[in-house]
Amino acid sequence: MQTLDKLNQNSPTDPLLDTTIHRRKTRPVKVGDITIGGSYPVVVQSMINEDTLNIEGSVAGIRRLHEIGCEIVRVTVPSLAHAKALAEIKEKLIKTYKYVPLVADVHHNGMKIALEVAKHVDKVRINPGLYVFEKPKANRTEYTESEFSEIGEQIRETLEPLVVSLRDQNKAMRIGVNHGSLAERMLFTYGDTPEGMVESALEFIRICQSLDFHNLVISLKAARVPVMLAAYRLMVKRMDELGMDYPLHLGVTEAGDGEYGRIKSTTGIGTLLAEGIGDTIRVSLTEAPEKEIPVCYSILQALGMRKTMVEYVACPSCGRTLFNLEDVLHQVREATKHLTGLDIAVMGCIVNGPGEMADADYGYVGKQAGYISLYRGKEEIKKVPESQGVQELISLIKADGRWIDP
Numbered sequence: 066m067q068t069l070d071k072l073n074q075n076s077p078t079d080p081l082l083d084t085t086i087h088r089r090k091t092r093p094v095k096v097g098d099i100t101i102g103g104s105y106p107v108v109v110q111s112m113i114n115e116d117t118l119n120i121e122g123s124v125a126g127i128r129r130l131h132e133i134g135c136e137i138v139r140v141t142v143p144s145l146a147h148a149k150a151l152a153e154i155k156e157k158l159i160k161t162y163k164y165v166p167l168v169a170d171v172h173h174n175g176m177k178i179a180l181e182v183a184k185h186v187d188k189v190r191i192n193p194g195l196y197v198f199e200k201p202k203a204n205r206t207e208y209t210e211s212e213f214s215e216i217g218e219q220i221r222e223t224l225e226p227l228v229v230s231l232r233d234q235n236k237a238m239r240i241g242v243n244h245g246s247l248a249e250r251m252l253f254t255y256g257d258t259p260e261g262m263v264e265s266a267l268e269f270i271r272i273c274q275s276l277d278f279h280n281l282v283i284s285l286k287a288a289r290v291p292v293m294l295a296a297y298r299l300m301v302k303r304m305d306e307l308g309m310d311y312p313l314h315l316g317v318t319e320a321g322d323g324e325y326g327r328i329k330s331t332t333g334i335g336t337l338l339a340e341g342i343g344d345t346i347r348v349s350l351t352e353a354p355e356k357e358i359p360v361c362y363s364i365l366q367a368l369g370m371r372k373t374m375v376e377y378v379a380c381p382s383c384g385r386t387l388f389n390l391e392d393v394l395h396q397v398r399e400a401t402k403h404l405t406g407l408d409i410a411v412m413g414c415i416v417n418g419p420g421e422m423a424d425a426d427y428g429y430v431g432k433q434a435g436y437i438s439l440y441r442g443k444e445e446i447k448k449v450p451e452s453q454g455v456q457e458l459i460s461l462i463k464a465d466g467r468w469i470d471p
Contacts, residue, residue, distance in 0.1 A: 086338065086339060086341055086368060086369065086370060087341050088341045088342075088343075088344075089301060089313075089341045089342055090310060091103065091310050091311060091312040091313070091344055092279065092310045092311065092312065093105065093312075094237050094280050094281065094282055094311075094312055095235070095237065095280070096108075096137055096166045096168070096187045096188045096237050096282075097137075097164070097165075097166030097167070097187035098164070098166060099136050099137055099166050101237075101282055101312045101314075101344050101345045102282075102311075102312030102344040103312075105344075106365075106370065106371050107338065107343060107344060107345060107346060107365055107370055107371065108136050108137060108344065108345035108346075109134060109135055109136050109137075109345070109346060109347075109358060109361040109362065109365075110135065110136065110137045110138070110139065110168075110314070110345055110346065110347045111130050111135045111138065111139070111347055111348075111354045111355075111357045111358060111361075112138070112139035112140070112141070112170070112347070112354060113126035113127055113130065113138060113139070113140055113354055114126070114353075114354060116147075117140050117141060117142055117147040117150050117151065117154070118146060118147055118150050120150060120153050120154055120157060121157075123140060123150075123154050124154055124157050124158050124161065124162070126354070127140075127154070127158060127165055127167070128158070128161075128162045128165075129354075129355055130354055130355060130358065131162075131163075131165045133355060133358050133359075134358050134362060134373065135354075135358050136166065137166045137167075137168060137187075137188075137345070138165055138166070138167055138168070139167075139168040139169070139170055139190065139347075140154070140167060140168070140169060140170065140186075141169075141170045142169045142170060142171055142175075142178055142182050143172070143173075143178075144178065145177055145178055145181055147178075147182075148169070148178045148179075148181040148182035148185070149181060151167070151169060151182055151185035151186055152184070152185045154167075154185075155167065155185050155186075166187045166188075167185075167186040167187055167188075168186060168187065168188040168189070168190055168239065169182040169183075169185075169186045169188075169189050169190065170190050171189055171190065171191050171196070172191075172192055172195045172196070173195050173196075175191070175196060176223050176226065176227065179191065179227045180226055180227060180230055183227060183230045183231055183234065183236065184234075186236075187236055187237065188236060188237040188238065188239060188282070189227065189231060189236070189237075189238050189239070190238070190239040190241050191224075191227075191238065191239070191240065191241065191269075192241050192242065192243055192246060193220075193240060193242055193248065193265045193266065193268065193269050194242065194243065194246040194247045194248045194251070194265060195246055196220070196223070196224065207253055208250045208253050208254060212250070213250055213254065216250055217268065220268070220269075220272065221272050224269065224272050224273075225272070225276060228272065228273050228276045228278045229276060229278075231278065231280065232276065232277065232278040232280070235280070236280065237280040237281070237282060238273070238278070238280065238281055238282070239281075239282045239283070239284060239314060240266050240269045240270060240273075240281060240282070240283050240284070241283075241284045241286070241314070242262045242263075242265050242266045242283075242284065242285045242286070242296075243286050243287070243318060244257070244259075244262055244285075244286065244287035244288065244289070244292055244293075244296070244318075245287075245288065245318075245319075247261050247262065247265060248265065251264060251265050259285070259292060259295040259296035259299050260299065262285045262287075262296045262300075263285065263296060263299050263300050263303055266283055266285060266300065267303065267307075270283070270309065270311070279311075281311045282311065282312050282313070282314050282344070282345065283300065283311050283312070283313055283314065284313065284314035284315070284316065285297055285300055286316045286317065286318035286349075287317070287318060288317065288318055288319040288320070290317055290329055290332050290333040290336075293316075293317055293333045294333060294336060294337065297313060297315065297337055297342055297343075298337075298340075298342070300313070301313075301342055312344035312345065313342060313343050313344055313345075314343075314344070314345045314346070314347070315333070315334045315337055315338070315342075315343040315345070315346045315347075316330070316333075316334065316346060316347045316348070316349055317329050317330045317332075317333040317334065317348075317349065318349050319349065319351075320348070320349050320350060320351075321350070321351055322350055322351040322352050323352075326350045326351065326352075327348070327350070327360050330348040330349065330350070330360060330364075331348075331360070331363075331364055334346050334348070334364055335364050335367070335368060338364070338365075338368055338370065339368060346361055346364070346365075347361070348360040348361050348364075362374065372405070372406050373405060374402070374405065375398075375401055375402055375404050375405070375406075375407050375408070375409055376407070376408040376409070376425075377394065377397070377398060377408075377409055377410075377411065378408060378409070378410040378411070378412075378425050379394050379410070379411045379412070380411075380412050380413055390411065390413045393411055393429070393454070393455075394411045396455050397409060397411055397429060397455055397458065400455050400458070400459055401458075401459070401462070403469070403471040404462075404467070404468070404469060407426050407427065407462075407467065408424070408425040408426045408427075409425055409426065409427045409428075409429070409458075410425035410427070410428040410429065410430075410440075411428075411429045412428060412429070412430045412431065413431045424442070424443075425440075425442075426441070426442065426467075427439070427440060427441060427458060427461065427462065428440030428441075428442075428443075429454060429455075429458055432448055435450060435451055436448050436449065436450060436451060437449060437451050437454045439454070439457055439458055439461055441461065441465070446461060447461075
């Protein structure tokens with residue numbers, strides 16, 4: 066479902082009046098048949114919660130996500146057996162459904178696991194804080210420069226085979242830093258800070274660059290929105306200084322569930338996207354993975370970055386409203402929610418009608434008690450009894466050739 070971005074607005078001279086989001090220029094990174102970064106749309110991702118050893122369950126979970134718009138699906142591989150299971154999962158997925166871009170999550174001294182799973186997936190995600198285990202030293206108060214460098218060399222030796230494998234297969238890597246799992250020497254050197262997160266990512270990026278591998282996607286996730294925002298902003302600043310243009314994967318990790326989990330994710334992800342930062346997103350909810358996808362697309366649609374559903378514009382109910390606004394909005398939504406790319410306004414009175422429909426394609430406006438007016442854009446087309454309003458709206462959309470059967 067991925068297509069190239071199309072900007073249809075001219076940017077005014079005054080940046081304060083510019084309503085277009087200007088995304089940071091990043092290099093395109095291929096993950097299977099999906100591209101992250103470049104001029105491509107922001108990509109939507111999620112992760113199945115099935116045990117990867119459960120082949121049938123994993124295939125079903127991947128398929129469910131992909132069918133509702135998840136463009137890249139991540140799976141966990143905590144052991145070598147899990148990594149080998151990906152070969153069978155991929156084969157069965159293609160045989161019973163279709164090809165889906167897959168990412169493998171590798172943690173905890175995962176060199177052998179990563180090398181095996183790199184054969185079967187399109188991208189490998191590693192966490193710098195966990196990929197190489199640092200044995201804590203009792204009563205440590207600092208890391209000497211030589212100790213810091215020694216561990217850095219150990220990381221390079223451990224990471225190099227994976228980098229070479231992915232480079233030679235033309236596959237991708239996500240360097241995924243988490244605020245809650247920074248390596249001990251980063252904590253001692255930089256503290257539990259966004260700076261520590263950025264330096265952790267840069268260390269791994271430099272190793273990859275030294276091996277001529279650039280198919281990288283970077284993430285710096287945190288459970289606290291202010292930390293997440295600061296980390297990504299600092300990462301962009303440092304990459305710009307260093308001439309790096311790697312795409313960024315946005316997310317608020319461990320956001321929780323329900324309304325607040327969605328608000329946290331939207332606040333973090335939406336804020337950065339509005340600043341032009343971010344090339345792929347995942348909303349991390351403590352719910353079924355399928356619940357994450359509509360939130361991702363709603364964030365992107367609200368910012369005008371991808372349009373995948375009907376945009377409904379509706380005024381708040383007040384004493385001027387000439388019909389039950391909640392009921393009518395629900396009826397209109399149920400009748401038209403399968404359409405794509407339309408803006409439909411449901412306005413309760415003529416005061417908030419044509420003038421405040423935000424240039425909707427169609428308007429359903431209370432004109433007088435018992436009657437509504439239907440608009441195409443800002444042109445009034447007809448006045449009909451309220452009882453016929455929804456059906457007449459459908460007829461108007463059909464007459465314009467913009468209706469598709471559900």
